[in-house]
Amino acid sequence: MLTGSPSFRCVRCRFSLFFLLFPWPGQSTHSSVQFLNNVLSQRGPSALPYDEDVKWLIRQHLVSVIQEFPSLQAKTAMFSHNDGRTMNLLQAEGTVPMYYQDVMYNIPVIIWLLESYPRQPPCVYVTPTRDMIIKSGHPHVNASGMVSIHYLQAWVFPSSNLVDLVRNLSLLFGQDPPLYTKQSAPQTRPSPPPHTAQSVQMNPIQSSHMTSTSLPHGSNPNAQGALVRPPVPGPRGGYIYNNHRLPPSPQRPPHMEDPSEVFKRNAINKLVEMLHNDMAELRKTTEVEMDGLFNTQAVLRQREEQLERGLREMQEEKEGLEQQLQVTLTNTDVLETWLRNNEDKKRDTIDIDNVFELCDALSKQMLECSAADLAIEDILYSLDKAVQEGTIPVDAYLKNVRALSREQFFQRATAAKVRAAQMQSQVASMASRVSYIS
Numbered sequence: 001m002l003t004g005s006p007s008f009r010c011v012r013c014r015f016s017l018f019f020l021l022f023p024w025p026g027q028s029t030h031s032s033v034q035f036l037n038n039v040l041s042q043r044g045p046s047a048l049p050y051d052e053d054v055k056w057l058i059r060q061h062l063v064s065v066i067q068e069f070p071s072l073q074a075k076t077a078m079f080s081h082n083d084g085r086t087m088n089l090l091q092a093e094g095t096v097p098m099y100y101q102d103v104m105y106n107i108p109v110i111i112w113l114l115e116s117y118p119r120q121p122p123c124v125y126v127t128p129t130r131d132m133i134i135k136s137g138h139p140h141v142n143a144s145g146m147v148s149i150h151y152l153q154a155w156v157f158p159s160s161n162l163v164d165l166v167r168n169l170s171l172l173f174g175q176d177p178p179l180y181t182k183q184s185a186p187q188t189r190p191s192p193p194p195h196t197a198q199s200v201q202m203n204p205i206q207s208s209h210m211t212s213t214s215l216p217h218g219s220n221p222n223a224q225g226a227l228v229r230p231p232v233p234g235p236r237g238g239y240i241y242n243n244h245r246l247p248p249s250p251q252r253p254p255h256m257e258d259p260s261e262v263f264k265r266n267a268i269n270k271l272v273e274m275l276h277n278d279m280a281e282l283r284k285t286t287e288v289e290m291d292g293l294f295n296t297q298a299v300l301r302q303r304e305e306q307l308e309r310g311l312r313e314m315q316e317e318k319e320g321l322e323q324q325l326q327v328t329l330t331n332t333d334v335l336e337t338w339l340r341n342n343e344d345k346k347r348d349t350i351d352i353d354n355v356f357e358l359c360d361a362l363s364k365q366m367l368e369c370s371a372a373d374l375a376i377e378d379i380l381y382s383l384d385k386a387v388q389e390g391t392i393p394v395d396a397y398l399k400n401v402r403a404l405s406r407e408q409f410f411q412r413a414t415a416a417k418v419r420a421a422q423m424q425s426q427v428a429s430m431a432s433r434v435s436y437i438s
Contacts, residue, residue, distance in 0.1 A: 065162035121155035369415040
């Protein structure tokens with residue numbers, strides 16, 4: 001019923017346009033896409049605690065960030081809130097590339113998508129390895145590894161996304177690296193001068209040639225020897241390398257994005273926003289229609305019950321009428337038989353009092369009650385005529401009418417009881433006769 005509606009056709013057209021602008025991911029992210037399709041389509045107790053109307057947007061955010069940064073992977077894990085609650089949530093785990101002194105480094109992070117995502121920002125943590133420590137007093141990373149940047153604080157739904165978040169992290173980490181390697185084992189060597197003793201507590205950076213050879217783009221930061229340490233700032237600017245001061249290297253020029261890619265990304269974001277709004281409106285309209293259909297269904301069920309109850313009552317009444325019809329037909333046959341047998345007899349030879357032969361005590365009692373009732377009715381008629389003509393006084397009329405009316409009432413009540421008893425006996429006899437025939 002909804003496939004032909006304008007709203008549905010609009011949503012379907014935007015789906016088609018979306019896949020034309022943003023084709024299916026390559027083989028490298030195909031497993032991640034299948035994983036997201038499986039976990040986001042689950043229902044029941046094992047379903048992820050995200051709203052149904054934003055699951056498609058969550059999937060799109062994760063697919064986009066995995067395609068842009070292959071070092072990140074989508075996973076599910078248990079997240080513990082500050083109040084003690086634990087929930088199974090989605091996360092993007094891996095490394096974020098950064099450029100420091102024209103050399104690329106990978107910072108291990110975990111991006112948690114809380115149950116209020118994407119209406120609320122995700123929760124980002126820097127996860128140092130065993131040989132790494134978090135820089136003390138970092139402006140964007142606290143001692144526990146939690147990241148706080150302006151992009152997270154100014155998160156706006158639905159324009160904010162994970163791709164822009166990771167790009168901001170890469171830029172800010174490149175300006176001020178949040179991680180350093182731990183101090184290596186002490187070696188026997190001459191004591192440094194006093195003004196450089198504090199500066200050499202951290203290991204110096206390796207050469208650019210070793211960095212580019214040991215850490216290619218997209219490598220795993222948890223592998224042995226994969227992380228290259230950034231330089232240690234000196235006390236008066238520059239950096240310490242083998243106890244010699246080097247001048248600061250020029251900063252890497254900002255990365256210029258392709259205008260076509262920017263236009264494509266903005267078009268996709270706008271299309272996703274419009275598609276999300278259309279789906280939400282279509283869902284509301286569908287819910288209203290479903291509520292009306294459910295109400296109609298309830299009314300139809302109530303009427304169905306009423307019709308079934310009325311049909312049962314009519315069937316019961318039909319059975320009762322058929323039984324009375326059988327009794328009437330039987331009595332009719334008896335009367336017609338008697339009339340045929342006595343048709344040739346002369347009226348004078350028939351004894352009126354012995355015309356009817358009573359077959360049982362109930363019939364006899366019924367005959368007596370009916371005769372008494374009719375006789376009292378005739379007497380009352382005569383009394384009414386006499387009092388109108390003034391033959392009897394009014395007080396005598398009232399006294400006789402009171403007594404006769406009481407007697408007539410008892411006779412009629414007795415006749416009703418006898419009639420009911422006769423009906424029960426006839427029904428029982430008919431039932432026994434039918435069972436005998438069958």
